[in-house]
Amino acid sequence: GQNIDQPTEMTATEGAIVQINCTYQTSGFNGLFWYQQHAGEAPTFLSYNVLDGLEEKGRFSSFLSRSKGYSYLLLKELQMKDSASYLCAVESNDYKLSFGAGTTVTVRA
Amino acid sequence: DGGITQSPKYLFRKEGQNVTLSCEQNLNHDAMYWYRQDPGQGLRLIYYSQIVNDFQKGDIAEGYSVSREKKESFPLTVTSAQKNPTAFYLCASVGSRGYEQYFGPGTRLTVT
Numbered sequence: 001g002q003n004i005d006q007p008t009e010m011t012a013t014e015g016a017i018v019q020i021n022c023t024y025q026t027s028g029f030n031g032l033f034w035y036q037q038h039a040g041e042a043p044t045f046l047s048y049n050v051l052d053g054l055e056e057k058g059r060f061s062s063f064l065s066r067s068k069g070y071s072y073l074l075l076k077e078l079q080m081k082d083s084a085s086y087l088c089a090v091e092s093n094d095y096k097l098s099f100g101a102g103t104t105v106t107v108r109a
Numbered sequence: 110d111g112g113i114t115q116s117p118k119y120l121f122r123k124e125g126q127n128v129t130l131s132c133e134q135n136l137n138h139d140a141m142y143w144y145r146q147d148p149g150q151g152l153r154l155i156y157y158s159q160i161v162n163d164f165q166k167g168d169i170a171e172g173y174s175v176s177r178e179k180k181e182s183f184p185l186t187v188t189s190a191q192k193n194p195t196a197f198y199l200c201a202s203v204g205s206r207g208y209e210q211y212f213g214p215g216t217r218l219t220v221t
């Protein structure tokens with residue numbers, strides 16, 4: 001099975017940087033996804049890491065260390081529209097995703 | 110346009126009734142998934158199907174049933190045996206391993 005932990009809530013100021021950590025314990029690991037979910041809506045894909053290191057995509061970056069069972073999502077130049085829940089999900093060998101409970105990020109002016 | 114559709118967006122049922130949630134995709138994806146989301150919790154996998162006419166139980170399959178008779182469709186039935194059916198239900202599909210799951214808009218089911 002999978003055990004995935006991420007902080008429940010984070011608050012930051014517009015224009016700032018926020019780092020959302022995710023730790024996992026897995027019985028089979030294929031890759032790690034980050035999704036963004038606004039209230040009442042479906043999750044949307046942000047990033048996918050399969051190898052160790054940093055993947056940068058515009059204002060969002062994601063990092064993975066497989067040996068440590070650790071990932072983070074970095075949000076730069078925060079905007080009000082970035083207020084949402086951010087979900088860490090681990091893909092196992094059988095096509096299944098296991099999701100963390102999500103981190104609610106609140107951006108304040 | 111390609112995508113995943115779920116209908117209806119909101120659904121209300123009386124306790125003791127079975128209800129079927131629809132999920133259709135025209136992305137030509139092989140694998141499809143059903144998740145349930147409760148407030149303050151992550152998505153939990155109910156059932157998934159990697160190919161037509163085959164499906165597997167996820168982590169919380171009790172009280173639910175599915176079918177996969179066509180590649181495009183993966184309906185979920187919430188039976189009266191499901192003790193706490195009120196939740197937000199999300200359907201997803203993926204083309205192949207290592208690619209993101211595409212989610213439908215979700216169905217919010219309320220059972221009273």
